[in-house]
Amino acid sequence: GAGVSQSPSNKVTEKGKDVELRCDPISGHTALYWYRQSLGQGLEFLIYFQGNSAPDKSGLPSDRFSAERTGGSVSTLTIQRTQQEDSAVYLCASSLGSGGNQPQHFGDGTRLSIL
Amino acid sequence: GESVGLHLPTLSVQEGDNSIINCAYSNSASDYFIWYKQESGKGPQFIIDIRSNMDKRQGQRVTVLLNKTVKHLSLQIAATQPGDSAVYFCAEIYSGSARQLTFGSGTQLTVLP
Numbered sequence: 001g002a003g004v005s006q007s008p009s010n011k012v013t014e015k016g017k018d019v020e021l022r023c024d025p026i027s028g029h030t031a032l033y034w035y036r037q038s039l040g041q042g043l044e045f046l047i048y049f050q051g052n053s054a055p056d057k058s059g060l061p062s063d064r065f066s067a068e069r070t071g072g073s074v075s076t077l078t079i080q081r082t083q084q085e086d087s088a089v090y091l092c093a094s095s096l097g098s099g100g101n102q103p104q105h106f107g108d109g110t111r112l113s114i115l
Numbered sequence: 116g117e118s119v120g121l122h123l124p125t126l127s128v129q130e131g132d133n134s135i136i137n138c139a140y141s142n143s144a145s146d147y148f149i150w151y152k153q154e155s156g157k158g159p160q161f162i163i164d165i166r167s168n169m170d171k172r173q174g175q176r177v178t179v180l181l182n183k184t185v186k187h188l189s190l191q192i193a194a195t196q197p198g199d200s201a202v203y204f205c206a207e208i209y210s211g212s213a214r215q216l217t218f219g220s221g222t223q224l225t226v227l228p
Contacts, residue, residue: 056214
């Protein structure tokens with residue numbers, strides 16, 4: 001499809017396990033973002049990638065969270081030793097260029113539930 | 116408008132009426148604003164954007180108004196339809212330095228038959 005694709009759509013795991021969430025951005029979009037959305041809340045920024053530049057990790061809540069972007073395209077968000085407070089919807093977005101005045105287009109997210 | 120806590124502001128309108136959703140943004144330096152629509156189980160969907168050198172922008176059935184003096188943004192939806200029922204978020208960014216959007220907490224729009 002032409003939009004941002006995320007997988008899995010749902011993930012249920014036990015506390016303490018590691019999880020990997022995947023994002024395929026829109027083709028040609030050089031900027032990629034991860035956000036987290038808790039129930040009934042707005043979106044919380046996690047991390048931003050632009051081309052080959054060093055990512056902006058300023059939103060990551062702890063060192064259990066990390067992300068990679070391979071080949072300037074697909075990105076993986078990894079959460080190690082998951083905790084119950086990590087339960088949320090994790091949303092990925094992409095945009096053209098690095099300018100802050102480009103609209104970000106979102107995938108449908110991964111709903112993560114930690115038991 | 117904006118809310119604190121887990122309870123979203125709600126707006127109920129009759130089908131066919133016009134809707135106005137309000138947002139108070141936080142950063143006076145923000146120069147780019149976006150309205151998103153989010154349906155249950157979906158990601159935010161881009162509706163319309165506006166730059167700070169404008170005070171009004173129109174799209175198909177939607178109009179965004181920007182008042183920088185009071186840091187206020189509004190989304191007007193003409194002839195509201197059942198498919199417009201969703202949560203609406205405003206988002207802001209200062210394009211000079213930031214790259215991530217700052218989102219408001221959203222407004223739940225319900226269209227009544």
